[in-house]
Each structure stands twice: as structure tokens, then as C-alpha cells.
Amino acid sequence: MEPGFTLRLDNRLLELDRLADAVETFGEAHGLAAKLRFQVRLVLDELLTNIITYGYGDDDTHSIAVAMGQEGRRLRFVIEDDARPFDPLTAGAPDLGSTAEQRQIGGLGIHLVRTIMDRVAYERVGGTNRLILEKDID
Amino acid sequence: MQLVEKESGEVTVLELGGRLDSNTSKVLEDKVMEILGQGKKKVLMDFKDVDYINSTGLRVLLLALQQLKKTQGKLVLSTIKDYMKEVFEISGYTEIFPIYATQEEALGHFA
Numbered sequence: 001m002e003p004g005f006t007l008r009l010d011n012r013l014l015e016l017d018r019l020a021d022a023v024e025t026f027g028e029a030h031g032l033a034a035k036l037r038f039q040v041r042l043v044l045d046e047l048l049t050n051i052i053t054y055g056y057g058d059d060d061t062h063s064i065a066v067a068m069g070q071e072g073r074r075l076r077f078v079i080e081d082d083a084r085p086f087d088p089l090t091a092g093a094p095d096l097g098s099t100a101e102q103r104q105i106g107g108l109g110i111h112l113v114r115t116i117m118d119r120v121a122y123e124r125v126g127g128t129n130r131l132i133l134e135k136d137i138d
Numbered sequence: 139m140q141l142v143e144k145e146s147g148e149v150t151v152l153e154l155g156g157r158l159d160s161n162t163s164k165v166l167e168d169k170v171m172e173i174l175g176q177g178k179k180k181v182l183m184d185f186k187d188v189d190y191i192n193s194t195g196l197r198v199l200l201l202a203l204q205q206l207k208k209t210q211g212k213l214v215l216s217t218i219k220d221y222m223k224e225v226f227e228i229s230g231y232t233e234i235f236p237i238y239a240t241q242e243e244a245l246g247h248f249a
Contacts, residue, residue, distance in 0.1 A: 013160050013161055014161065016159070016160065016161065017161075020190075033221075034221045035220070035221035035224070038190070038221045038222060038225075039224075041190070042190075042192055042225065045159065045160075045192050046192060046193055049160050049192070049194070053160075094230075096229070096230030096233075097230070099234070100200070100203050100204060100207060100234040101204060101207055103200060103204075103230075103234070105197050105200055105201060105204075106197070108193040108196055108197065108229055109192070109193035111228070111229075112193060112225065112228055112229070115228045116228070
């Protein structure tokens with residue numbers, strides 16, 4: 001992986017503004033098109049929002065690491081947190097075929113992540129959730 | 139997030155700008171509830187200046203649509219930036235929302 005960088009965020013939703021800025025900087029440095037920058041920001045936002053909102057059973061401050069890098073024509077992101085074990089790959093997909101009236105509100109974030117990214121892998125190492133995400137550049 | 143409310147005949151037009159995310163979508167949700175409380179049934183959301191939306195923002199749109207459908211109301215969307223359109227497709231929203239390229243075309247939906 002070419003030298004990227006790692007962002008450390010506290011488990012507060014306002015930290016997502018820093019994430020947005022970091023993705024913008026990363027996108028500019030790597031010459032990513034507007035759509036790809038949006039996709040990356042969205043995917044990381046959805047995952048971090050989930051971790052911050054649902055991941056912790058206490059009121060303590062926790063640090064979440066988000067590494068961003070590029071390897072040839074492939075972008076690679078690694079999220080590491082000490083939240084409760086959660087594998088996004090096991091989350092059920094929302095029923096997108098139902099009518100507007102019947103459609104369930106929720107479950108969309110993880111669906112977006114899995115659809116937009118080309119590869120997603122999860123592992124629990126010690127007390128850490130590690131999510132590895134890859135996106136091919138067209 | 140920026141939000142400007144306008145009336146065009148019987149249609150309530152919400153011109154949106156900025157980000158529709160976890161920190162801002164509540165503003166739109168509150169506005170939608172206020173509009174519904176006034177008994178309005180024709181709503182157009184113009185995304186002309188929206189540069190970011192996530193699942194929290196998308197959820198508010200579905201909530202608004204579901205509330206409006208209960209009163210035979212309509213919600214129409216317009217002017218979504220090209221780079222964001224894919225997210226509306228992945229979410230299945232292109233199947234349940236009328237989406238137009240411009241606000242003028244979207245207003246035609248209510249004619």
C-alpha cells in the first residue's frame with residue numbers, strides 16, 4: 001500500500017466532520033473523481049456512525065482508527081475500534097422490493113457499504129474489530 | 139444544512155443545500171413534520187445545493203413519503219447531483235420517488 005495516513009477519531013458524531021475533511025484531503029491527493037470521493041465519504045460515514053451510535057456500552061471516550069491508502073488502482077481502508085464485536089457482513093439486507101408504505105426504515109447504511117465497496121472483510125482480533133474495505137478505481 | 143421554503147401554487151417547495159447527514163437531517167425532519175401538521179399534501183424537495191447525503195438523510199425522505207401517502211399526498215424530488223444519484227438507485231428510491239432533473243419539471247408532476 002502506498003503511504004496513506006491514519007485518522008484517529010473519538011466516539012462522538014461531531015467527529016464525522018473531521019472524517020469528511022480527511023476524505024476530501026485524501027481524495028484530492030489521490031486525484032479521485034467527485035463520485036468516488038462521495039462514495040468513500042459515505043461508506044466511512046455510515047460505518048463510523050454505526051460504531052459511535054451503537055458500539056459502546058459505556059460513556060467513556062474511545063478512539064477509532066481509520067487508515068486510508070492506495071495500492072495500484074485499488075483504494076484500501078481499515079477501520080479499527082474497541083467497540084462490542086460487530087460484523088457488518090452478517091447484517092440483513094433491507095427489503096428494497098416492497099412498496100413505499102411497507103418499506104422498513106433502517107438497514108440502509110450497511111447495504112450502501114456492501115454495494116459500493118468491491119471487497120469487505122471483517123476480523124475480531126483480541127478486543128478489536130477490524131474492518132478492511134477495498135474499492136477498485138475504474 | 140440550508141433550507142428555504144417556498145410556495146408554488148398548492149405545492150410546498152423545499153430548496154435544500156449543504157449536507158443531509160447524522161448531524162443535520164433532524165432539521166429537515168422537523169420541517170417535514172411542520173408542513174404535514176399544516177395539512178399540506180404536495181411537497182417538492184429540490185436538492186440543487188445538496189452536496190452530501192447519507193442513510194440518515196435518506197431515512198428522512200422515506201419517512202416523509204410514508205407520512206404523505208397516508209393522506210394521499212405526494213413527495214417529488216428534483217435536481218440531485220450526478221455523483222449522488224447512484225445512492226438513490228442502490229437504496230431503491232428511484233422505484234418509489236418521482237425524481238426530476240429540474241424543479242420546473244418536478245412542478246409539472248403536480249399539474
